[in-house]
Amino acid sequence: MEQRSSYSSAGEASVLQTNKVLRNTYMLLAMTLTFSAVCAGIAMSMGLGRGTAMMMSLGALVMIFFLNKASQSSMGILFVFVFTGLLGASLGPMLNHYAGFPGGSGLILQAFGTTALVFFGLSGYVLTTKKDFLLWAVFCS
Template identity: 80%
Template sequence: MDQDRYANIDRVGSRPSVLETNKVLRNTYMLLAMTLAFSAVCAGAAMAMGLSQGAAMVMSLTALVMIFFLNKVANSSKGILFVFAFTGLLGGSLGPMLNYYLAFEGGASLVMQALGTTALVFFGLSAYVLTTKKDFSFMGGFLMVGLIVAIVASIANIFMGIPVLSLAISAAIVFIMSGLILFDTSRIVNGGETNYIRATVSMYLNIYNLFTSILHLLGAFGGDD
């Protein structure tokens, strides 16, 4: 999860034409689908190689650093390479986590439930915005505050190691990411985001954090540990 990716969450962009908005929306979902598939391949490769937690953390931190260069490449052809490198690193970093949950009794079912729930939430919320064209920009401030609180609590819990707090954070992230799916989709539909590369990265992060949090919750309540 990345704090800086949401730093400009309240920024309001200009209103492009319907044709331009539809083009951004179409390109965003096309690139998102490709990067999710690529991320899944990288996660599978990491699982097969038995990637360690340490290596996964390095990959996550590398991807985090890449966020700072997003705006510099978002309007160039390098942006496409950036997105695939970024999502590939985050996908690969999921390897140890997926291997951990797959080791549970019924682990494969657990992971599939998390994937299915994530897909259901994403498509359901996106379809709602696309159908109603409702503007969710008013949620920006609340989501930003919630995200900061979740990040601070996550860092604190690294040292405290309180299981109940960890579950509460995961539950909070599920709600925050759901809100961000509404917010980000609304920005595209209503012309607040006109760059499909930035939009793809935003959507990918929403889905990534939503999936990992749902998997954590399902693992806690349905796992064998």
């Protein structure tokens, strides 16, 4: 007599729920990165000094504790945006410094492009393999 066994790793509803979580995670990541870039641009145009950037970095470190406390509430989203905004604005003076070098703006664009390429490459890998991608998405966000 032949025994046949079939195993299912996940149901259709589970896959749809996982895809929704992953889509929301990527959307939030895109929005926070955009907000951080806008804050960096504003800080660059304002010509903020290194001391101000240091204070914003320290403020971002303090925001980590607020993020931890509000992680299970809707205020957590606000704190995430404040955190990324402070980090982006603290990059402004450093970006101004490097933009002043010969070829500095090209260096900044190369760093941005490489970061985007690695992120999209890893995202594509995770979305095509569908192996532990929820854990990866949570770890990277």
